[in-house]
Amino acid sequence: MRSVSLLSLLFAAATAAVASVPTTSITFQIAIPEHLQQQQQGGQNLDIASIQKQFFANIPAWTRATLESGDAASGRHTYTSAPITGSGKLVFSNVTAGSYLGEVHCATHVFVPLRVDVDGVVGGIEGAGQVLTARATETYRGNDWANQGEALRKVAVDGTASSGPTFMVAPLTLATKSYYTARSTFDVLSLLKNPMILMALFAMVMMFGMPYLMDSMDPEMKAEFEARQKQPSMGSLLGGGAGGPGGAAPGAGFDMAAYLAGSGDKKQSGRK
Numbered sequence: 009m010r011s012v013s014l015l016s017l018l019f020a021a022a023t024a025a026v027a028s029v030p031t032t033s034i035t036f037q038i039a040i041p042e043h044l045q046q047q048q049q050g051g052q053n054l055d056i057a058s059i060q061k062q063f064f065a066n067i068p069a070w071t072r073a074t075l076e077s078g079d080a081a082s083g084r085h086t087y088t089s090a091p092i093t094g095s096g097k098l099v100f101s102n103v104t105a106g107s108y109l110g111e112v113h114c115a116t117h118v119f120v121p122l123r124v125d126v127d128g129v130v131g132g133i134e135g136a137g138q139v140l141t142a143r144a145t146e147t148y149r150g151n152d153w154a155n156q157g158e159a160l161r162k163v164a165v166d167g168t169a170s171s172g173p174t175f176m177v178a179p180l181t182l183a184t185k186s187y188y189t190a191r192s193t194f195d196v197l198s199l200l201k202n203p204m205i206l207m208a209l210f211a212m213v214m215m216f217g218m219p220y221l222m223d224s225m226d227p228e229m230k231a232e233f234e235a236r237q238k239q240p241s242m243g244s245l246l247g248g249g250a251g252g253p254g255g256a257a258p259g260a261g262f263d264m265a266a267y268l269a270g271s272g273d274k275k276q277s278g279r280k
Contacts, residue, residue: 031102032140033172034124036073036112037163038064038096041178059182064096066184068115073098075124076109103172105140109147117179123147123156144175 040060071092078085090098098112105126112119126142146157160175199205222230 029104030140031104032126032142034075034100034103034110034126034142034144035172035174036090036098036110036177037174038067038071038092038098038112039176039178040182041180042161042176063182066116067092067096071098071112071114073100073110073112075100075103076111077106097174098177103142107153110144112177114179116184118181118185119177119179120146120157121148122160122175122177123153140172142173 040063069092073090073092075088075090076085088100088103090100092098103126105128108124108126110122110124122144123146124142124144126140128140144160144162146160147153147155148157160177163174163176222233225233
């Protein structure tokens with residue numbers, strides 16, 4: 009009996025401790041970008057109703073949002089997840105005071121990460137029914153946590169755990185994510201941009217066009233060109249062709265390796 013009564017007292021104490029912690033609920037309402045609404049207010053003819061209907065039709069049902077809180081001392085992180093409802097809301101219940109990283113995970117659209125700050129008591133009676141205030145601003149991973157961006161528009165007042173603030177969350181653009189790359193098609197112009205193809209075309213033009221060019225040359229210039237062709241080339245000078253006396257190429261007996269090694273002079277001196 010004593011053990012049962014002791015457990016009852018511990019359970020009652022834990023329940024009282026939990027009940028004394030003030031909590032609130034935070035709601036993310038998915039909406040279209042504000043610049044479209046501003047364009048409509050500026051007089052542009054935009055069918056916001058149809059745009060919003062098409063936008064919600066593209067949002068998948070498995071879209072969810074998370075609130076991440078971390079302890080710098082212990083390095084531990086806790087996550088709270090909220091699924092999307094049919095009206096495009098993501099509701100977090102029983103959120104205590106603290107600073108959170110809010111993210112909307114969607115397979116079709118890109119949402120900016122949010123910093124959600126739930127701060128102290130602004131009203132109510134001490135111990136029960138305390139009221140918390142929440143503020144959401146844009147942030148980005150890798151930035152200093154103190155560097156806050158633009159504040160999100162709030163459409164509901166702060167309240168208790170049953171009725172908290174609602175923030176309008178819009179994607180960066182209405183365009184959906186693209187996970188695939190279109191296969192490249194065959195293009196003749198792309199071949200002409202290839203340097204190897206250009207070199208091959210130039211060689212073909214020279215091969216087929218040179219005979220016609222030779223026929224159109226002046227006879228004296230043609231004879232001079234043929235005389236130059238009969239002169240020994242660089243290959244024959246290095247032993248690659250016949251051009252010396254007796255059919256031997258000039259320099260055919262020259263040993264370049266022996267000359268560079270310095271043994272050519274010794275052999276010649278020994279012969280002498």
